[in-house]
Amino acid sequence: MEEKRYRQVQNFLKLQIQKGYYVVGDYLPSENELCSTFSITRTTARKALEELMKEGFIGRQHGKGSIVRERRQSLGLLTVKGFSEAVGKDVTTVFLQHPQPGFWNPEIHFPISENEIRESCIHFARQRCVGEIPVMIEYNWLANTHLEGIGDIAFIDGSFFKTLSQHYRIEIIGSEQELRAENANKNIAVLLRIPLGSPILHISLKFHTSKNNFYIYSELYCNTVNYPIGNSYHL
Amino acid sequence: MEEKRYRQVQNFLKLQIQKGYYVVGDYLPSENELCSTFSITRTTARKALEELMKEGFIGRQHGKGSIVRERRQSLGLLTVKGFSEAVGKDVTTVFLQHPQPGFWNPEIHFPISENEIRESCIHFARQRCVGEIPVMIEYNWLANTHLEGIGDIAFIDGSFFKTLSQHYRIEIIGSEQELRAENANKNIAVLLRIPLGSPILHISLKFHTSKNNFYIYSELYCNTVNYPIGNSYHL
DNA sequence: CGTTTTTACTTGTACGTACAAGTAAAAACG
C-alpha cells in the first residue's frame, strides 16, 4: 500500500524542520498553501499539521498559522530539551567521558536485549553544574550500530537529543524510568562534591526512539538539596 | 456564542462515562449512531470522539469502535489511577487521617494563593503498603469549598481521583511536581518503619483540576529501597 | 461438518464546500 497522503506531507514538513529549513519561531506554510503545493484538500493538510502538533514539532494559532516549537514533551521526568529546564536554572555541562566505544555496564538498571549485548556499545558521561556546583552526574549507553561518527562530532547546541534529531533524524518517542533515593557512594560523592552517604536521587531511564530496537539507557545521580528536579504536565 | 456541536457531544458522552452508564471495556455508540441521534455529520462525531481519546477516556479500534478506557495518563510521576501502578505491585491503603477540615500546612511546598488561604482546608493522610511493609506516606490538602460532603463518603474503589471524577465530575488536567532525595525525619521514619536518616524520595505535587482555581496539594514520602517509583511515557 | 466466502458492520482517509472567528496591516474616515 502507498503511504497515506497526510503522512507524506507530515514527514516532508518534519524533515524540513529537522534539517533546519524552519527554525523555532518560524511559521510553516498555511493550510491553503499546502493544499496547492501538494495538490491536496484542506482536510488532508489539516490532518498532517495536527499530527505534527501531536508530535510536538509545531503549535497552531487561530488566525495566524503553524509555528515551529522547541520539541519538549515531558518524557518521564526530564524534558526532551534536557536538564536545564528541570532545575529551572542555567546549567553548564562538563564531559567526564566523551562518546566512545565501550562495554555495556551492569550499572544499567533496565534489562538489555540479547541483540544489544551482541552489538558493541557507545558510552558517554557528563557532569551538570549550576554555577560552579555540580548537581547531576549522567551516564549514558547506547548500541554502536545506529549513530555512525557520533564520537567525532560535537553535540548540536550541546544537546544529545538535538543531535539525534537533526543529524541522525532519530526522535525520542517514549521513555521508562525508575526513581530511587539512595546514599551517595564514594564515586558519586566525589563527583558531586558532597559527603559520602548524602541522600541522592537516582533515576534510571530507558528512552525509546523512532528507530526500531534502538534504545538509550541512562543512569542519573542528582544532588537535590539546592536544586530539586521539577517538571509539569498538562493535558 | 453557543457551545460547539462537537463539544456538546463530547461532554455528553463524558458525563455518561463519569456516571457509569458506560464502564471500562464498553463500546460507545458508533460514529454513524452518533450522527443520527445528535443530527450531526461524521466529521463532527469523529471530532467529539477524537477529543475524548485525547482526554484519555476512550481508545479507538479500527473496524471495531470506541472502547472506554481506564483514564490514566501519566500526570507527573504517578498516574491518575494512582500509586499501585507506579510501584507495579498490589498496594493496600491505610488512612492516617480521614478527610476533615483542618489548616493549610507550611509543609506544602508549592505556594498557595491568597484565595485559598482565606478558605478553609480539607486534609487527609494515607499510608501505602506493599504487603505489610509501608512504602509511602501521603499528605493531601485542598480547599474546602469545592467538595461538599467529602468527609462523609467513602472513596470509590479507594481512589480519591475516581471519587473526584465520578462523584464531583472534576478531572485532573495537569500537575506540577518537584523531587528531592532527603533523610527521613523522625515522623516519617516511624511511619515508614525505617531508621532515622534513611534516604527517602520526597515528591511535592500540585494537581490542576477541571474546576477553576481548584488545586490539590500533596506531599509524598517514599521508601524506594524495595519498591522504586516507576512510570513510562509514550507519544 | 469444517473451510471459505460473503455480508454487514466498524473506523480511516480523502475528496469538496461554506461560513465563523481570530489576526494584523492597509485603507478610509473625521
Next chain:
DNA sequence: CGTTTTTACTTGTACGTACAAGTAAAAACG
C-alpha cells in the same frame, strides 16, 4: 494625524460524499 473600518489573510467548525480497510459473524460451499 489619530482613530475606526475594511480587507485579506489565517485557522476552526460543520456540512456532505465516496471509498479503503479492519473485524466478526452469518452464509455458502465442498
